[in-house]
Amino acid sequence: MKSAGQNSRAPVRPATTQLRATASAEIRVGPAGWSYTDWAGYVYPTRRPKRFHEATYLAQFFDTIEINTSFYGPMRADHAKLWVERVSANPRFLFTAKLWQKFTHDPVSTREDERAVREGFDVLRAAGMLGAVLAQFPFSFHRTRENMVGLTVLLQRFADYPLAVELRHASWNDAEVFALLSEHRTAFCNIDQPIIGRSIEPRDFPVGAGRVGGGGKIERRRAGGAKDRGEESVADEEFGSGLPEETRATSEKFALAPIGYIRLHGRRYDTWFNDDPAIPSFERYNYLYSTEELAPWATRVRNESAQARKVFAVTNNHYLGKGVVNALQLLSMLRGAKVRVPEPLRAKYPELEKIADLPPERPTLFPMG
DSSP states (O other), X not given: OOSTTOOOOOOOOOTTTTOSSOTTOEEEEEEBOSOOGGGBTTTBOXXXXXXXXXXXXXXXXXXXXXXXXXXXXXOOHHHHHXXXXXXXXXXXXXXXXXXXXXXXXXXXXXXXXXXXXXXXXXXXXXXXXXXXXXXEOOTTOOOOHHHHHXXXXXXXXXXXXXXXXXXXXXXXXXXXXXXXXXXXXXXXXXXXXXXXXXXXXXXXXXXXXSOOSOSSOEEEEOTTSOEEEXXXXXXXXXXXXXXXXXXXXXXHHHTTOSEEEEEEOOOOTTTTTOOOTTSOGGGGGOOOOOHHHHHHHHHHHHHHHTTOSEEEEEEOOOGGGHHHHHHHHHHHHHHTSOBOOOHHHHHHOGGGGGTBSSOOSSOOSSOOO
């Protein structure tokens, strides 16, 4: 199932109850976004009852959802208020929200831009439902002195929010960067993405282990598709590399961050950097992780949970609900138990029968799974 070509309301049960992690940590797993037309008949029922809302539906299965619309423009305060009401039946629920791309992709932003962004975020915060604000930078954002200054300004500007920063280029994998984030109590977002060229690798080591980089050999691919093998992410030639001693010290500081953040984008090497207009944009996220591929990420979540008060793990491989499938599987791995599964989704992905805590609502003629 992982190939590109594939692929009255019940009471809410908090999805992350009894997660097998550090007792003091709160772990929340959920999908990125909820408004996708291709989720009809996959994640959501084809026939929706009156007053159906996607966030309300998902809050029956997850304790978090990442708001993606806030990346493309400021979140409206009235929308934020509505979303708070929609998920209020789940007392453990927290939203995460992406920062407007004007602050991460555009070198110029104004105080008015900041005011507009804060309106929506502050509604969530006032309701106690703002778990994290994610600043997602593009691959083209490399570590230079100028960009380090820009990142520092952003961290200062939004210091009153629980921040996470997603940096996709390998030049940011450096002790000085971790020290900067630690100083501002900001989480370094650990991501899974196609490792092409100088894409940043996942961080496999427990925080405080005294290393920068991923764990072991990782398959890399150049932009043209040729494979390469690498031991570590190397520092940007323009900027130099940190020392192991610095890494150890800054890792210990980084452990003080109030949140941990993990995002899974899928592994579509053939479409990740593809600009062909004939290829639909959703193909970048048309990927279903196998349970073997998810297992190391369950370990990373547990490692994060030993270092942060709250940990958010978000699946962004959203096409045809695949991110929801993988979020449920990851949640089951972390709990060491079966979980509640949406009925439409289990019909499309029979592998979910292995982790579903209840039998199908409608009996089938043939055994599933």
